[in-house]
Amino acid sequence: MGRQMTCTAPVNIAVIKYWGKRDPTLILPTNSSLSVTLSQDDLHSRTTVSIAPEYDQDRMWLNGIECPVSSNIRLVNCLQAAREQRKAMEAADSSLPSWSTWGIRIASVNNFPTAAGLASSASGYACLVYTLAQVLELPLTPSQLSRYARLGSGSACRSILGGFVGWEMGKLANGEDSLAYQVAPETHWSELEALILVVNDAKKDTSSTVGMQTTVKTSTLAQHRFASVVAERMQQMEQAIQDRNFEQFAKITMQDSNQFHAICLDTYPPIFYLNDTSRTIIRIVTTINELCPEIQAAYTFDAGPNAVIYAPKQHMPRLIQLFTYFFPAAHPLPSEEFFNDPYHCV
Ligand code: 2P0
Numbered sequence: 001m002g003r004q005m006t007c008t009a010p011v012n013i014a015v016i017k018y019w020g021k022r023d024p025t026l027i028l029p030t031n032s033s034l035s036v037t038l039s040q041d042d043l044h045s046r047t048t049v050s051i052a053p054e055y056d057q058d059r060m061w062l063n064g065i066e067c068p069v070s071s072n073i074r075l076v077n078c079l080q081a082a083r084e085q086r087k088a089m090e091a092a093d094s095s096l097p098s099w100s101t102w103g104i105r106i107a108s109v110n111n112f113p114t115a116a117g118l119a120s121s122a123s124g125y126a127c128l129v130y131t132l133a134q135v136l137e138l139p140l141t142p143s144q145l146s147r148y149a150r151l152g153s154g155s156a157c158r159s160i161l162g163g164f165v166g167w168e169m170g171k172l173a174n175g176e177d178s179l180a181y182q183v184a185p186e187t188h189w190s191e192l193e194a195l196i197l198v199v200n201d202a203k204k205d206t207s208s209t210v211g212m213q214t215t216v217k218t219s220t221l222a223q224h225r226f227a228s229v230v231a232e233r234m235q236q237m238e239q240a241i242q243d244r245n246f247e248q249f250a251k252i253t254m255q256d257s258n259q260f261h262a263i264c265l266d267t268y269p270p271i272f273y274l275n276d277t278s279r280t281i282i283r284i285v286t287t288i289n290e291l292c293p294e295i296q297a298a299y300t301f302d303a304g305p306n307a308v309i310y311a312p313k314q315h316m317p318r319l320i321q322l323f324t325y326f327f328p329a330a331h332p333l334p335s336e337e338f339f340n341d342p343y344h345c346v
Contacts, residue, residue, distance in 0.1 A: 002052025005135050009127035011043040011118065012036060012158045012165065013194060013308045015253040015300060016233055017260040020216045020226065026175040027154045030216060031230040034166045034183065034237050035158045038194060045123040047108040049131040055103025063109050077151040078129055079104060086136045099136055118306060125152030126159035146180035162186050164241045166234065189244050191313045197323060199277045199305040208303045211271045221266040225259060246312055250298035253310060257300040275305040284326060285309065
């Protein structure tokens, strides 16, 4: 008889961006990064893993469509890492069942557009390795598990943990010190909220994997970022989170998003992820922040045109009203009262 388990894992949205690998096989990054893991109730992957002695090969279905396993080296690496650990446990204790020899079947679905710059590989691989570790009963801490998730997709290591999560780039060639760690749990700053503005849910033109390696090879600005910018920003961001200092959190978030897209533009040939709508969103947030005595919101954009807006809970209703006003197509118009009072600080 086989074993089966289903788990969900949420998306994370980086505020200090990962963009560049020093080792593409082990997925070791050129800089540390930091993200906020969203709530499980929002964007997530749901994955079922089953193992059985009668499964003669490993198989996987993504959003209901079967994907070849053997040609997907990252998936193979994740499965192999988990199996090897299980095998070592079985070798050390002969009373353990030999699950390491059984075939694995995986079925994963995302409740949001896949590969549209909304971090689907992050939640997907985090969910896969977490579920697999449960099925194989691997005794791993979240940080240890993050190493397996990283073999699938770099950003996936951060979705293993909740709340505010750092990914230490590490120095070792084997990647043993390239791990995710929790900066603070979600409850530490529960009034911070994220609003996702889906500008375009189509699959992105330049995959992150290809894009970031072209950046590493060709962008001189990226070299400056790796050597002189990120380490200090990581410290400042961790401090801002510990202090619940939204002003500082927002400023670094926006600056880091800007620099990530600047190194994309500095890549040869250039990579464009932002579009006119993304730039309008940047202008709206910048204008509100300038008009108000305190910073109201922070924008950040990943490898696509979609925006994530971080803001304290108290500002969210007005921000939603404002974005609805500027992008009314899919929404009803706001009330007359709103037009008489376009935006005042809350
Ligand atoms: C991040 N992104 O830190 C950055 C910001 C996109 C922009 O991590 O090749 O899908 O699988 O390691 O993790 C996207 O990169 O790339 C990403 P791989 P991944 O969230």
